[in-house]
Amino acid sequence: MTSSDWANPYGVRKPYGANGADHGDHGGKARASLSADHPLVPWKQPDHLHQWVDVDHSREELDRFGTSWPPLGELLDGSSGHGRVVIVSGPPGMGKTSLIHRCIHEVRQRVAAAAAWAGDPLPVCVPTAGLANDGRRISVDPDGAFAPTSLINARIRREIAKSLRLHDFPESRVQSIVAEEDPFQAYSDMSELLVQHNALLLAVIPHIRWNDAALRARFLSTCLSNAHTRIVLFVEVSHGAAETAREVAATLSDSAAVTHLALRELNSEDIWRFSHSARASDDGPNGLVKPDRSSLMAAHSEWRPSDVRELRTVFHSAADALRSAPYPWPIDADALRPHWERRRAGRDALLRAPIPPRSGG
Known part of the structure; x- marks a missing residue:
């Protein structure tokens, strides 16, 4: 150096x-x-x-995130039945990953401030494609072609499982979540495990360069169904896909679990x-x-x-x-x-x- x-x-x-x-x-x-x-x-x-620095209008979107974020008690309350999805869209290189990490920092600060009455909940942060958030890590198969959606979902869960193990979650329970074929059931089991250990999962889903807009929309919709209690999914959408993100968020507008942050030029x-x-x-x-x-x-x-x-x-x-x-x-x-x-x-x-x-x- x-x-x-x-x-x-x-x-x-x-x-x-x-x-x-x-x-x-x-x-x-x-x-x-x-x-x-x-x-x-x-x-x-x-x-x-x-x-x-607010060079990509990120301060405005960060403030939007802060005002839309629920009280910690609501996020930890299993009676609501769902967690939260934060969709972050914008052009490539515009700072979406940095904004997501800034949002995670805000959540961790709020959890720390409320730790005493909430029983010291554990925030488990999982960048499923690494801190650089490169979607190729989970969306490309060994031959260099686009991986099947089932494999992409399995890789996301495996990355989450790695972090759960680092925090000493029971190996047998973690392994059963990885092995579960039904994604909805897998995330439901994961939510139950988080409740038992008083933990909050903050998982970053990278931008995946979908070849088909309809498939991308279905994947985003699936992310919402996977956000069970105590699960927060930060989903990045890039490369001209801002309209898709808005459309998906709009179809889910009746759910308080969705927040859409959009960066501009x-x-x-x-x-x-x-x-x-x-x-x-x-x-x-x-x-x-x-x-x-x-x-x-x-x-x-x-x-x-x-x-x-x-x-x-x-x-x-x-x-x-x-x-x-x-x-x-x-x-x-x-x-x-x-x-x-x-x-x-x-x-x-x-x-x-x-x-x-x-x-x-």
Whole structure:
């Protein structure tokens, strides 16, 4: 790891391990490795809260989540018969996974605040496709084709089972949930187990690049039926599928168990806002000069970044280059331009192609 990796104020720490433990050593302090791009995970890395910035209208959606979230007692009450589904939709790279992780952080904070009267409920957080939330991990079969829906559901349950085992849930009960062929019954048994152990399951279902919109809609509808008592499913929908998410949420609008958070495109203020998301960092050879608002605002019309992932990568690359400059330099349009021009050349790679369908449909 280079000194600029430590100094770069736009680097995101990548949490590792079951408890988010850092790896590596720097100055006698354990550190997680830094990346130019990684979803913010504040429930594992609390300092990621300081990098949270409303460049994708996520603050508005986070507030919507907060106001629609039920009291803890209602979520833990088995008499309601259901848990909750949170659908998060928006363009690729727009920060949906970071928003989901921010929502999980909010839930954990509320659980901690109500721990005494609720008997110290245990929040079990399960990113079923890893912290980076890559849906290919559960939606691609060994041949590289799209996996059958039954296999996708089985993989999601297996990931949940791994986390339950880490919290010492009875192996025989966990195994029976994995082996159960009927998904509805499996989640019903899981809900019963969560009640017995006073636990709350927060499971993240990644964006799955469905080849068929109707199949995607049926999968989203199924997620609701699987959200039994004490089960909260955060479901990500991406790549032009916002309409599908809205339509599914609308069909389920009579159920209080559904919350739909929709992220939108970037606007002209977003580059300026993002420039303030820099984390506090070790001093490099030269500090970054305060950004110039007029220059960054002008950069938007020339650059027109497609998403938050592109913003983060370009700012990280520019800051890394400026750290080795012979004198302090501001993050402005001139500093960003060579990095966004290189990024623009490969922008199509961000719009991931659908996974090839299985033979026979």
